[in-house]
Amino acid sequence: MKPFVVRSLSRLLIACLMLMSFGTASAGMIGVDQLSASVGATTDRAALMTILARGDVQSQLQAQGVDPSAARERVAAMTDSEVSSVMGQIDALPAGASSNNGWYWGAAVIVAIIVWYMWFS
Amino acid sequence: MVQLIRARFANARLAAGVFICALLPGCALVIPQTSQLHDTWPEGLAQHAEVEGVPFFPQEELLCGPTALATALAAAGAHVTPGDLVASVYLPGRRGALQVEMLAAPRTRGFVSYRLEPRLEDVLREIAAGNAVVVLQDFGVWPFHLWHYAVAVGFDRDRGMVVMRSGTHERQAAPFGALEYTWKESGYWSMVVLPPGRVPVTANEARYLEAVAAAARVSGAKAAALAYEGLLERWPADVGAAVGLANVRYGSGDLAGAEKALRSGLERSPSATPLLNNLAQVLSDEGRNDEALRTIDAAQRAPGPFAAELAKTRDTILERMGKAAAK
Numbered sequence: 001m002k003p004f005v006v007r008s009l010s011r012l013l014i015a016c017l018m019l020m021s022f023g024t025a026s027a028g029m030i031g032v033d034q035l036s037a038s039v040g041a042t043t044d045r046a047a048l049m050t051i052l053a054r055g056d057v058q059s060q061l062q063a064q065g066v067d068p069s070a071a072r073e074r075v076a077a078m079t080d081s082e083v084s085s086v087m088g089q090i091d092a093l094p095a096g097a098s099s100n101n102g103w104y105w106g107a108a109v110i111v112a113i114i115v116w117y118m119w120f121s
Numbered sequence: 122m123v124q125l126i127r128a129r130f131a132n133a134r135l136a137a138g139v140f141i142c143a144l145l146p147g148c149a150l151v152i153p154q155t156s157q158l159h160d161t162w163p164e165g166l167a168q169h170a171e172v173e174g175v176p177f178f179p180q181e182e183l184l185c186g187p188t189a190l191a192t193a194l195a196a197a198g199a200h201v202t203p204g205d206l207v208a209s210v211y212l213p214g215r216r217g218a219l220q221v222e223m224l225a226a227p228r229t230r231g232f233v234s235y236r237l238e239p240r241l242e243d244v245l246r247e248i249a250a251g252n253a254v255v256v257l258q259d260f261g262v263w264p265f266h267l268w269h270y271a272v273a274v275g276f277d278r279d280r281g282m283v284v285m286r287s288g289t290h291e292r293q294a295a296p297f298g299a300l301e302y303t304w305k306e307s308g309y310w311s312m313v314v315l316p317p318g319r320v321p322v323t324a325n326e327a328r329y330l331e332a333v334a335a336a337a338r339v340s341g342a343k344a345a346a347l348a349y350e351g352l353l354e355r356w357p358a359d360v361g362a363a364v365g366l367a368n369v370r371y372g373s374g375d376l377a378g379a380e381k382a383l384r385s386g387l388e389r390s391p392s393a394t395p396l397l398n399n400l401a402q403v404l405s406d407e408g409r410n411d412e413a414l415r416t417i418d419a420a421q422r423a424p425g426p427f428a429a430e431l432a433k434t435r436d437t438i439l440e441r442m443g444k445a446a447a448k
Contacts, residue, residue, distance in 0.1 A: 029371060077229050110299060
């Protein structure tokens with residue numbers, strides 16, 4: 001129970017701090033991100049949701065072994081839509097990793113398909 | 122088995138055979154884009170090209186994400202090695218790098234990353250224009266995936282080959298069909314990384330604006346301004362870029378520069394509400410409240426989705442005018 005309360009409270013505090021900083025940054029000027037966004041996407045509620053999503057993705061990166069300060073920077077470099085596209089999926093999305101000799105396997109599959117095509121049709 | 126295939130593929134004639142395979146109707150289903158390229162070579166596209174000055178970093182175990190990205194970034198003029206990027210894109214728990222992070226990491230270094238349309242033709246066009254292209258391939262056989270990032274740097278139509286920096290190979294030649302087949306599973310995902318101001322030749326206006334805006338959030342004012350200026354050079358009537366450029370200048374205290382960007386945007390789109398609103402704000406900050414009020418009045422004739430912002434700006438102007446009158 002306690003960790004949940006602490007976690008919720010800290011999330012709320014982070015959100016408040018970030019909302020405050022947004023407020024001062026955009027004084028009176030309409031931003032580029034507001035142009036394509038549908039009406040309502042720039043409401044405080046939506047802003048709050050994206051901030052919480054950023055916090056979630058950051059802790060998901062940390063769970064994958066990224067250190068906390070790097071995780072914060074990495075989430076900061078993503079756009080809101082990128083954040084929501086990876087949220088909750090970090091363990092399932094494609095992660096380029098293999099060393100490269102594998103392409104021969106790809107080629108092997110193609111050869112197999114050609115052989116199959118010529119043999120059976 | 123692998124040795125055997127490797128030996129066979131050393132034979133260029135057989136390798137070209139995979140390209141020729143596009144002649145067979147069945148292959149058109151497996152590698153439709155290669156088949157299409159074989160039938161009709163895109164107009165205006167060179168027969169062969171190779172990007173010059175692309176460095177080669179031999180890949181260390183599992184680090185193809187940082188390696189591919191460092192290759193593309195260094196080709197675009199950044200001083201960076203794969204080791205520098207490990208902390209930015211590598212995910213220890215996944216032993217790999219996510220596509221989103223490959224796109225996000227260059228932004229903090231002042232570069233603009235752009236995901237290409239899922240077309241082999243666009244990859245070739247970028248290479249012909251001198252831009253190295255990062256591609257995400259899958260070497261796995263269903264149901265297993267074996268994701269791998271490589272950098273396409275050249276192609277040759279006659280030989281039917283693409284040249285890539287891939288893993289420990291500096292110039293790996295792969296038939297068009299082999300690249301397409303291994304590339305398919307990622308939804309033909311590829312990206313370019315370019316210095317701000319240099320627009321990818323295949324860029325789409327709306328998507329490139331998104332890419333620049335994404336970079337501008339974290340790249341610093343100088344890089345952001347350059348990126349918006351490059352966008353405006355290609356698409357002078359882009360309202361978003363005019364707004365973005367003005368906001369960057371406004372953010373760094375350059376009111377005159379912001380005004381200039383907004384006015385030149387208004388020359389082409391005289392009734393664009395965001396431009397009028399922001400111009401009114403800038404004019405008011407410059408102490409020209411009468412002019413600001415006229416501008417915001419013009420904007421309020423067709424507020425579109427920005428009625429709330431316009432009303433707020435108008436209140437600010439009136440408040441400042443009231444204060445000035447009271448003095």
